[in-house]
Amino acid sequence: MKNQQTLRHADFPLSPRAGVMPGKGAAFLKSFRKLCRNPLSASGVVIVAVLLILAMAAPWIATHDPLVQDLSRVLSAPSAAHWFGTDEYGRDIFSRIVYGSRVTLYIIFLVTIIVGPIGLLIGTVSGYFGGWVDSVFMRITDIFISFPSLVLALAFVAALGPGLEHAVIAIALTSWPPVARLARAETMTFRKSDYVVAAQLQGASAARILFHYIAIMCLPSLIVRLTMNMATVILTAAALGFLGLGAQPPLPEWGAMISTGRSYMLESWWLVAFPGAAIMLVSLAFNLLGDGLRDLLDPRTE
Amino acid sequence: MTRSRYLGLLRKLGVIAITLFGLLTMTFIIGRLMPIDPVLAVVGPDADSSTYEQVFREMGLDRPVWVQYQYYLQAMLSGDFGRAILTGSPVVDDILRVLPATIELATVAILVGVGLGIPLGVYAATHRGRLGDHLTRLITLFGYSTPVFWVGMVGLIVFYAWLNWAGAAGRIGFAYDGMFESYTGFYLIDTLLSGNLEAFFSALRHIALPALILGLNSVSFLGRMTRSFMLEQLSQEYIKTARVKGLSERSVIWKHAFKNIRVQLLTIVALAYGGLLEGAVLIETVFAWPGFGQYLTDSLLMGDMNAVMASVLFIGLVFVFLNLLSDVLYTLFDPRTRS
Amino acid sequence: MSVLTVEKLNVTFRTDDGAKHAVRDVSFTLNNEKLAIVGESGSGKSTVGKAILRLNSPSTQVRAERLAFRDQDLLTCSEKAMRTIRGQHISMIMQDPKFSLNPVVSVGDQIAEALRVHRRISRQAAREAALDMLREVSISDPEHVFDQYPHEISGGMGQRVMIAMMVIPEPDIIIADEPTSALDVSVQQDVLDILTRLIEKKNISLIFISHDLNLVKKFCDRVLVMYSGQVVESIKASDLANASHPYTRGLMESLPSLRHRRATLPVMTRDPAWLAQGGAP
Numbered sequence: 001m002k003n004q005q006t007l008r009h010a011d012f013p014l015s016p017r018a019g020v021m022p023g024k025g026a027a028f029l030k031s032f033r034k035l036c037r038n039p040l041s042a043s044g045v046v047i048v049a050v051l052l053i054l055a056m057a058a059p060w061i062a063t064h065d066p067l068v069q070d071l072s073r074v075l076s077a078p079s080a081a082h083w084f085g086t087d088e089y090g091r092d093i094f095s096r097i098v099y100g101s102r103v104t105l106y107i108i109f110l111v112t113i114i115v116g117p118i119g120l121l122i123g124t125v126s127g128y129f130g131g132w133v134d135s136v137f138m139r140i141t142d143i144f145i146s147f148p149s150l151v152l153a154l155a156f157v158a159a160l161g162p163g164l165e166h167a168v169i170a171i172a173l174t175s176w177p178p179v180a181r182l183a184r185a186e187t188m189t190f191r192k193s194d195y196v197v198a199a200q201l202q203g204a205s206a207a208r209i210l211f212h213y214i215a216i217m218c219l220p221s222l223i224v225r226l227t228m229n230m231a232t233v234i235l236t237a238a239a240l241g242f243l244g245l246g247a248q249p250p251l252p253e254w255g256a257m258i259s260t261g262r263s264y265m266l267e268s269w270w271l272v273a274f275p276g277a278a279i280m281l282v283s284l285a286f287n288l289l290g291d292g293l294r295d296l297l298d299p300r301t302e
Numbered sequence: 303m304t305r306s307r308y309l310g311l312l313r314k315l316g317v318i319a320i321t322l323f324g325l326l327t328m329t330f331i332i333g334r335l336m337p338i339d340p341v342l343a344v345v346g347p348d349a350d351s352s353t354y355e356q357v358f359r360e361m362g363l364d365r366p367v368w369v370q371y372q373y374y375l376q377a378m379l380s381g382d383f384g385r386a387i388l389t390g391s392p393v394v395d396d397i398l399r400v401l402p403a404t405i406e407l408a409t410v411a412i413l414v415g416v417g418l419g420i421p422l423g424v425y426a427a428t429h430r431g432r433l434g435d436h437l438t439r440l441i442t443l444f445g446y447s448t449p450v451f452w453v454g455m456v457g458l459i460v461f462y463a464w465l466n467w468a469g470a471a472g473r474i475g476f477a478y479d480g481m482f483e484s485y486t487g488f489y490l491i492d493t494l495l496s497g498n499l500e501a502f503f504s505a506l507r508h509i510a511l512p513a514l515i516l517g518l519n520s521v522s523f524l525g526r527m528t529r530s531f532m533l534e535q536l537s538q539e540y541i542k543t544a545r546v547k548g549l550s551e552r553s554v555i556w557k558h559a560f561k562n563i564r565v566q567l568l569t570i571v572a573l574a575y576g577g578l579l580e581g582a583v584l585i586e587t588v589f590a591w592p593g594f595g596q597y598l599t600d601s602l603l604m605g606d607m608n609a610v611m612a613s614v615l616f617i618g619l620v621f622v623f624l625n626l627l628s629d630v631l632y633t634l635f636d637p638r639t640r641s
Numbered sequence: 642m643s644v645l646t647v648e649k650l651n652v653t654f655r656t657d658d659g660a661k662h663a664v665r666d667v668s669f670t671l672n673n674e675k676l677a678i679v680g681e682s683g684s685g686k687s688t689v690g691k692a693i694l695r696l697n698s699p700s701t702q703v704r705a706e707r708l709a710f711r712d713q714d715l716l717t718c719s720e721k722a723m724r725t726i727r728g729q730h731i732s733m734i735m736q737d738p739k740f741s742l743n744p745v746v747s748v749g750d751q752i753a754e755a756l757r758v759h760r761r762i763s764r765q766a767a768r769e770a771a772l773d774m775l776r777e778v779s780i781s782d783p784e785h786v787f788d789q790y791p792h793e794i795s796g797g798m799g800q801r802v803m804i805a806m807m808v809i810p811e812p813d814i815i816i817a818d819e820p821t822s823a824l825d826v827s828v829q830q831d832v833l834d835i836l837t838r839l840i841e842k843k844n845i846s847l848i849f850i851s852h853d854l855n856l857v858k859k860f861c862d863r864v865l866v867m868y869s870g871q872v873v874e875s876i877k878a879s880d881l882a883n884a885s886h887p888y889t890r891g892l893m894e895s896l897p898s899l900r901h902r903r904a905t906l907p908v909m910t911r912d913p914a915w916l917a918q919g920g921a922p
Contacts, residue, residue: 040436040439040440040443139317139320139321139324140324142317142320142321142324143321143324143325143328146321146325146618146621146622146625147325147614147617147618147621148576148577148579148580148617148621149580150580150583150584151579151580151583151598151614151617152614154583154598154599154602154614155329155332155610155611155614156332158332158602158605158610159332159333159335160335231446231447235447235449238449238452239449239451239584242449242451242584242587243584243587243599243602243603244603245602255449258449258451258452258455262455262588265455265458265459266458266459266463269456269459272452272455272456272459273456273459276448276449276452276453276455276456279449279452280444280447280448280449280452283446283447283448283449284443284444284446284447284448286447287443287446287447288443291439291443538740539735539736539737539740539741540740540741540742540743540744542696542733542735542741543735543741543742543743543803543806544743545694545696545727546694546696546727546728546732546733546735546807547727547728547732547754547755547758547806547810548724548725548726548727548728548729548758548759548810549724549728549754549758550724551720553758557754558743558746561743561745561746562743562744562745636745637744637745637790637792638744638745638790638792
């Protein structure tokens with residue numbers, strides 16, 4: 001045990017992490033500043049921040065109750081009283097969009113915490129052990145990848161029945177394979193590297209190597225991938241909502257808002273224009289952020 | 303062909319067989335999970351209990367799951383996908399009927415994707431780090447981020463309701479429906495073959511907007527892929543060689559760098575074409591385009607299990623086929639794999 | 642009159658960590674001769690070669706008091722004028738044919754293209770010329786090799802194709818950037834012999850960039866020794882044994898030799914003062 005201690009604190013870094021990060025906080029701040037130097041990624045950061053604030057402070061930001069109907073003000077155009085107009089029940093669209101940000105974040109958050117660990121686990125195990133474990137896992141991901149994700153999600157929701165939770169499960173089921181593929185590819189590049197071999201020579205267990213030496217190295221590209229994935233998740237969730245298979249009324253989900261607004265769109269464009277713009281903006285923000293993070297964390301792909 | 307190439311091909315086919323088997327298994331599982339009672343869907347809600355029992359047994363639902371699975375596999379492998387409840391005809395016939403509309407839409411869309419995306423990607427790569435590159439990045443990210451069904455609606459509002467440039471929903475104006483012979487199922491071709499120019503322009507006016515919007519996603523995808531492929535090639539030594547020879551920048555880009563990514567692009571275009579099916583599900587709903595995507599969503603909303611599962615399976619098949627195709631294209635056209 | 646004049650050439654790279662001064666005040670003239678530029682990796686020798694052809698990446702800044710091919714200023718001339726210089730007057734042989742040949746164009750077409758850029762000749766005539774050129778670089782079956790792709794030929798063959806490609810427009814200067822380092826030792830001499838024969842036959846001046854002092858001693862007329870971006874010594878190849886600069890002497894002494902066996906190879910000592918002097922002492 002003592003031997004291991006001295007080895008780990010030797011001059012040469014056994015893990016490439018050592019020495020690279022002088023102080024984690026300072027390094028993070030430096031990276032963050034670098035990220036914000038690119039105007040595109042910076043705007044991504046800003047939009048995501050606005051989304052978070054909207055969701056947290058929705059009751060204070062919204063001008064109206066998102067669910068209260070006012071039949072005297074049905075389908076009124078954007079005005080000072082209703083910035084984005086009202087829908088077919090006279091509900092304030094601005095307020096519904098503000099509250100809708102909670103639904104969006106809820107979906108993104110749930111899908112990501114399901115997909116990230118599952119993809120990482122399957123990918124690293126598959127890549128590290130190789131052999132039949134790898135073959136089995138990769139054939140399974142092949143099957144999932146051979147469907148376009150929206151179609152597969154549609155099939156799952158059809159099977160499970162419409163609803164927000166079911167949509168989350170369906171999206172998660174369809175979006176883990178690319179993450180696993182990525183983690184596997186990364187693992188295979190690290191598996192044979194000297195620092196892993198050094199850890200093996202020290203007698204570290206496979207689990208220890210996987211978690212402490214390999215999974216941690218996969219994280220940067222995984223984070224990039226998950227961030228970009230969030231953009232796709234938003235779009236898939238909105239598409240499911242649009243087809244009436246996702247969040248159900250009266251929940252102010254943006255895709256579902258577009259779906260109901262569709263019947264009135266030729267006369268009352270604001271019913272579809274604003275929720276759609278919100279979807280686009282948030283999805284774009286995550287894409288910009290992911291792009292910027294990739295340049296920062298994963299310069300190999302450039 | 304060498305021995306190793308044969309083995310590679312065999313391996314590939316093995317993987318495809320396993321994937322297909324997996325697809326069937328997955329659709330079976332999804333089918334069993336469905337909350338909709340498949341018997342009720344066939345007999346209707348008013349049927350008495352004896353009819354119900356009879357159909358229940360006919361469908362093999364009283365047997366153990368693995369026997370049902372076996373029946374399912376047998377039926378699927380013999381090409382029997384069951385009947386669609388909505389239309390009453392075999393699902394296969396339904397799919398074949400709606401397919402031309404989708405292929406026509408997707409083909410025009412991929413032309414848009416290739417025609418705009420590839421030049422955009424080359425432009426961005428050759429202007430790396432400059433304003434044009436950043437703008438391209440922004441444009442392609444927009445393309446990735448916009449919900450295609452929403453752009454479709456905005457397009458309808460602006461170009462149909464406000465400007466009246468585009469045709470309304472559907473494949474062609476009502477007046478021309480049935481006014482020309484159906485040779486191929488592709489209206490753009492059929493109207494021309496029938497010599498009905500007015501009908502042709504009506505079809506063109508109807509397809510332009512949905513195809514353009516459907517193609518936007520492939521513009522982004524192909525643009526970004528082209529950019530990164532080109533950047534990879536432009537950093538190679540042989541590019542320097544080409545410059546040393548005194549070639550113009552144009553020749554360096556198109557005759558040398560681009561020539562090296564053509565095969566890669568071909569495979570990517572094949573994949574993008576498959577990706578269009580996904581967008582078609584949404585865009586066809588918005589534009590009331592009577593194609594495969596609309597068939598799928600209609601069946602979905604009607605709870606027509608046979609039709610949904612067959613459609614999903616069909617899309618899986620198309621994807622597997624396109625993947626195989628892109629592999630084949632690669633080996634056929636790349637001199638490095640051809641020897 | 643000299644073919645190439647370089648006076649106080651400076652090259653700086655812009656990097657994330659500020660500017661890096663890769664070449665400092667390098668001056669030399671090239672006559673009809675074989676000039677070697679020798680130095681360790683990172684000494685800036687390849688950068689000099691690229692700067693002459695203006696092939697550095699856009700983030701590189703090249704300055705000089707004079708950089709001229711005969712009377713033509715290479716620093717200020719238009720990109721179009723530069724293109725007529727490249728290939729036709731100055732060309733360059735790269736290190737590794739594995740990377741420097743286009744993998745999806747047949748080798749014959751690549752050679753013919755080098756000629757067709759500068760001459761208005763038919764496809765057929767260019768093909769004939771390329772076949773002749775392949776014969777000149779001692780390729781025995783040119784018709785067959787013409788249609789082969791780079792991955793189908795060996796490294797030595799690839800470098801001969803590269804030479805054919807660079808010699809075919811009959812330039813005045815060839816810059817050879819470590820042309821044999823990537824090759825098998827067994828074919829290095831063949832390739833050098835072919836290169837020597839061709840440049841002497843066509844009266845081409847050569848700039849031979851290398852790290853191999855031994856090779857250069859036998860093969861070139863004059864040697865520039867570069868250290869950390871500067872020329873520290875300019876000397877006739879035959880005088881190398883009497884080099885005055887401590888760095889050159891250090892390099893010479895570290896050459897392994899069968900005749901003078903040593904227990905240890907001497908360690909190169911470096912003196913910061915070499916840089917302060919700014920050039921040859």
